[in-house]
Amino acid sequence: MTVHVWSKGGVGVDLLIRGARAVDPQHELDQVVDVLVRKGRIAEVGGGLEATGRTRVVEADGKLLLPGFVDLHTHLRTPGREDEEDLTTASAAAAAGGYVAVFGMANTEPVVDSAPVLEGLAQRAAAEATVPTGFFAAVSKDLAGGQLTEMHELAEAGAVGFSDDGVPLATAQLLRRALQYAKVTDRFVAVHAQDDSLMGSGVMHEGAVSAKLGLGGIPAIAESADVARALEVARYEDGRLHLCHVSTELSLEHLARARELGLAVTAEATPHHLTLTDEKVYSLDSNLKMNPPLRPAGDRAALVMALKSGLIDCVATDHAPHAQQEKEVPFEAAPFGTTGLETAFAALHTGLVLSKELSLALLVERMSAAPARIAGIPSPSIASGAPADLCLVDPKERWTVIAADLHSRSTNSAWLGESLRGRVVLTVAAGRVVFERA
Amino acid sequence: MAKRDLLSIDDLNRAEAELILDTAESFLPVLQRDIKKVPTLRGRTIINMFYESSTRTLTSFELAAKRLSADTMNVRAAGSAVDKGESLKDTILTLSAYQPDIIVMRHPQIGAGRLASRYTSASVINAGDGKFQHPSQCLLDLFTMRQALGRSLDGLKVWIVGDILHSRVARSDIAGFQLLGMDVTVAGPPPLIPRGIESLGVKVEYALDRLAEADVIYLLRMQMERMQAGANFIPSLREYASLYGMTLERLRSGQKVMHPGPINRGIEISPEIADHPDTLILEQVEAGLAVRMAILYRTIVGYDERSTDERGAA
Amino acid sequence: MPEADRVVMTGEQLTRTVTRIAHEILEKNTGDDRLAVVGIHTRGAFLARRIHGILREIAGREVPLGELDISFYRDDVAARGAVGVVPTTPNPVVKSTDLSFDVDGATVVLVDDVLFTGRTIRAAIDALFDYGRPARVQLAVLVDRGHRELPIRPDYIGKNLPTARRERIEVHLTEVDGIDQVVLVSPAGEA
Numbered sequence: 037m038t039v040h041v042w043s044k045g046g047v048g049v050d051l052l053i054r055g056a057r058a059v060d061p062q063h064e065l066d067q068v069v070d071v072l073v074r075k076g077r078i079a080e081v082g083g084g085l086e087a088t089g090r091t092r093v094v095e096a097d098g099k100l101l102l103p104g105f106v107d108l109h110t111h112l113r114t115p116g117r118e119d120e121e122d123l124t125t126a127s128a129a130a131a132a133g134g135y136v137a138v139f140g141m142a143n144t145e146p147v148v149d150s151a152p153v154l155e156g157l158a159q160r161a162a163a164e165a166t167v168p169t170g171f172f173a174a175v176s177k178d179l180a181g182g183q184l185t186e187m188h189e190l191a192e193a194g195a196v197g198f199s200d201d202g203v204p205l206a207t208a209q210l211l212r213r214a215l216q217y218a219k220v221t222d223r224f225v226a227v228h229a230q231d232d233s234l235m236g237s238g239v240m241h242e243g244a245v246s247a248k249l250g251l252g253g254i255p256a257i258a259e260s261a262d263v264a265r266a267l268e269v270a271r272y273e274d275g276r277l278h279l280c281h282v283s284t285e286l287s288l289e290h291l292a293r294a295r296e297l298g299l300a301v302t303a304e305a306t307p308h309h310l311t312l313t314d315e316k317v318y319s320l321d322s323n324l325k326m327n328p329p330l331r332p333a334g335d336r337a338a339l340v341m342a343l344k345s346g347l348i349d350c351v352a353t354d355h356a357p358h359a360q361q362e363k364e365v366p367f368e369a370a371p372f373g374t375t376g377l378e379t380a381f382a383a384l385h386t387g388l389v390l391s392k393e394l395s396l397a398l399l400v401e402r403m404s405a406a407p408a409r410i411a412g413i414p415s416p417s418i419a420s421g422a423p424a425d426l427c428l429v430d431p432k433e434r435w436t437v438i439a440a441d442l443h444s445r446s447t448n449s450a451w452l453g454e455s456l457r458g459r460v461v462l463t464v465a466a467g468r469v470v471f472e473r474a
Numbered sequence: 475m476a477k478r479d480l481l482s483i484d485d486l487n488r489a490e491a492e493l494i495l496d497t498a499e500s501f502l503p504v505l506q507r508d509i510k511k512v513p514t515l516r517g518r519t520i521i522n523m524f525y526e527s528s529t530r531t532l533t534s535f536e537l538a539a540k541r542l543s544a545d546t547m548n549v550r551a552a553g554s555a556v557d558k559g560e561s562l563k564d565t566i567l568t569l570s571a572y573q574p575d576i577i578v579m580r581h582p583q584i585g586a587g588r589l590a591s592r593y594t595s596a597s598v599i600n601a602g603d604g605k606f607q608h609p610s611q612c613l614l615d616l617f618t619m620r621q622a623l624g625r626s627l628d629g630l631k632v633w634i635v636g637d638i639l640h641s642r643v644a645r646s647d648i649a650g651f652q653l654l655g656m657d658v659t660v661a662g663p664p665p666l667i668p669r670g671i672e673s674l675g676v677k678v679e680y681a682l683d684r685l686a687e688a689d690v691i692y693l694l695r696m697q698m699e700r701m702q703a704g705a706n707f708i709p710s711l712r713e714y715a716s717l718y719g720m721t722l723e724r725l726r727s728g729q730k731v732m733h734p735g736p737i738n739r740g741i742e743i744s745p746e747i748a749d750h751p752d753t754l755i756l757e758q759v760e761a762g763l764a765v766r767m768a769i770l771y772r773t774i775v776g777y778d779e780r781s782t783d784e785r786g787a788a
Numbered sequence: 789m790p791e792a793d794r795v796v797m798t799g800e801q802l803t804r805t806v807t808r809i810a811h812e813i814l815e816k817n818t819g820d821d822r823l824a825v826v827g828i829h830t831r832g833a834f835l836a837r838r839i840h841g842i843l844r845e846i847a848g849r850e851v852p853l854g855e856l857d858i859s860f861y862r863d864d865v866a867a868r869g870a871v872g873v874v875p876t877t878p879n880p881v882v883k884s885t886d887l888s889f890d891v892d893g894a895t896v897v898l899v900d901d902v903l904f905t906g907r908t909i910r911a912a913i914d915a916l917f918d919y920g921r922p923a924r925v926q927l928a929v930l931v932d933r934g935h936r937e938l939p940i941r942p943d944y945i946g947k948n949l950p951t952a953r954r955e956r957i958e959v960h961l962t963e964v965d966g967i968d969q970v971v972l973v974s975p976a977g978e979a
Contacts, residue, residue, distance in 0.1 A: 500857070
């Protein structure tokens with residue numbers, strides 16, 4: 037029962053990428069090399085390679101060649117809200133961000149809670165997606181928190197994992213049953229940890245900034261209390277648990293203890309939680325409204341340390357497109373979420389690598405090999421014989437994030453107007469060129 | 475000159491705030507003579523957009539505009555296109571067709587004025603946005619204090635008592651009182667004091683034991699919504715009144731008591747205090763008109779005070 | 789650009805001129821028991837005070853004294869134009885208006901230091917009429933520098949001083965400037 041990803045077919049490309057600095061920590065690779073791709077597979081990695089026949093040559097002097105990124109947490113909005121994003125535009129955004137595989141969450145309309153829905157989506161992805169796309173299935177029917185979905189059938193249909201993300205798991209009992217049953221599926225349960233009663237009608241982190249602005253506050257314990265509870269259940273059931281978008285230092289404390297106990301728990305953090313703080317909300321710009329909310333500097337720093345140490349296994353974008361008319365309203369009225377696929381690497385490169393909080397090699401591992409491993413798909417790899425899943429980055433290019441330039445159908449990016457350094461120039465996914473900047 | 479919004483007390487520096495107060499003072503004689511108008515803003519259009527019901531603030535702003543001879547228009551949410559689901563953005567764009575000079579806005583959501591300002595070249599004056607700010611209330615509070623306690627408020631101690639968490643008046647007052655050099659303490663039941671409020675430079679008290687320290691006691695209205703079942707901000711109004719209600723016993727001689735209104739007699743304020751000579755509630759209401767005239771005037775004319783006589787211009 | 793200043797009225801001349809104006813006011817309004825003197829801020833108000841003092845001294849007449857701030861009546865603030873357009877002249881510091889006598893039926897002598905376009909006087913008359921209905925309004929100015937843009941004419945003139953538009957007349961008074969004199973200021977390069 038393998039995890040599936042789907043995309044439009046096509047002929048594998050013949051490409052020679054010359055002179056880039058290739059960085060792939062899986063192979064302890066960090067040097068300037070030439071990479072030859074033949075029919076969509078990496079044929080050779082070495083020096084002084086020559087192109088033959090009609091192999092296209094990409095001169096990549098000064099650029100970084102990285103294994104393509106894998107996103108374990110994307111909202112594709114399909115089916116149901118194609119006005120916000122569809123599989124074509126999602127692929128375009130992903131490819132522009134260097135992603136070679138994305139996994140969509142199940143909170144669509146209808147919810148991905150049965151094999152026929154999943155199969156229908158898979159067919160659409162096979163017809164429309166240029167970037168290999170996989171899908172989570174819901175834990176509960178219609179995300180209602182009552183009836184478990186037919187998890188085995190969904191796993192057979194290729195679902196990567198189970199999650200009610202969008203909403204927290206309704207009860208600890210539901211989580212318990214899901215973890216128990218998931219054992220026959222060889223899949224994990226991904227949890228959006230949130231105590232609804234503590235969250236209340238909050239719209240931003242509860243702290244000095246919310247005190248000043250009067251916006252309803254979401255206390256850190258709304259996340260950490262539920263994280264603690266989820267880990268307790270996972271421990272008791274020896275289940276495979278994945279924590280979505282961890283954002284607080286308090287949650288990290290619980291996670292560290294779980295690791296010490298040897299629990300099969302993985303965790304992700306988003307680019308926005310790793311680089312932005314709640315002070316951004318002073319602008320009252322609803323693009324800075326997310327759930328979990330942006331946290332203060334202390335939490336951000338702890339999250340970065342955790343990403344560095346591996347306590348947080350990987351980066352996941354939680355790409356959440358929203359229609360313009362829904363976001364262009366007062367902060368309290370706007371839905372939660374920011375897009376993230378196209379800006380993820382640039383934001384993390386600018387915010388963490390250039391500031392020396394994290395090395396490039398570690399960032400690459402956390403954006404590529406780690407999420408691939410959790411998802412259960414082969415890791416993108418810069419090695420002879422591997423399928424070409426690559427992204428080429430200009431590390432020096434400065435660019436300002438402008439709505440008109442973004443490839444997602446939605447423009448609600450937390451980075452609008454920000455100046456970033458590092459930009460994807462070419463993406464090859466499953467052996468085909470899926471993005472190229474002129 | 476770029477347009478000047480007044481969305482929050484933080485939009486003003488100390489000199490500008492004092493200028494508004496001084497300007498308000500010069501409007502007082504106008505309000506006392508027979509012809510209570512000046513022609514200063516003749517030909518200007520001021521639109522009042524009130525998405526939340528309000529009697530005193532709306533009439534105060536409307537009268538202020540009329541006293542300055544401006545043309546005014548009131549737009550209420552109920553019964554308008556807004557009721558039919560027209561977005562704030564579209565409503566502002568539609569009104570902009572009338573080329574208003576100023577839009578005075580009251581809205582139940584934080585930041586509505588800031589959003590509106592993006593879609594109009596009119597200056598936006600915030601008459602209250604959700605729980606965030608109510609700058610004109612703060613300015614009239616400062617004006618009232620100056621009239622009662624003298625021009626310099628530096629070093630005076632003020633206690634703001636009540637539901638700070640849900641109060642835009644409190645947030646504006648904290649910023650405004652500090653701007654003019656006052657020492658601010660917030661007091662109330664713990665669930666109603668925002669976590670992290672100390673970062674605003676205020677002291678926090680959960681009881682009124684040290685209330686005698688204050689020169690001014692500013693009472694906030696206890697809103698009935700806090701009493702909804704399950705909200706649990708306070709267990710009962712009776713307990714609130716007993717712990718935090720302002721009474722004669724708690725008043726020491728020389729202290730002034732203020733309240734933005736409307737008051738709940740017997741809850742946050744006893745009837746004796748409501749009618750006490752040292753309570754400045756009526757003065758606050760009277761101040762409102764002059765202060766709002768000053769705000770409208772300064773928004774159009776600017777805050778640049780350059781001394782001149784009419785040598786060149788006469 | 790450096791400017792050239794020329795004293796066109798000395799302190800002594802100024803004092804004599806103000807005294808002469810006071811006498812003329814008395815002469816023209818003999819027997820009028822509703823005479824009042826109102827100065828226009830800033831220096832007009834001090835001149836009015838001096839005139840008031842002289843009237844008391846020479847004629848034993850205690851005539852009501854008032855002062856007017858015309859900031860709220862200026863025509864350039866209310867001017868229609870693009871929203872947010874700044875007034876072309878800097879905002880005057882708003883001072884107070886004090887007219888604590890009964891304006892209805894009074895003979896009001898407005899006093900200002902310099903008469904130029906006439907717009908300030910127009911604003912002052914508007915302000916005055918918001919306080920009541922005077923029987924008549926007369927105008928006393930220390931200096932008339934010409935360039936009228938409105939049909940305003942003074943009843944009492946200290947000195948006629950034809951000027952070029954770009955020149956300035958500055959009246960200095962001891963109460964404000966520490967010295968009594970009138971200065972003609974020309975931009976540099978001109979006489």
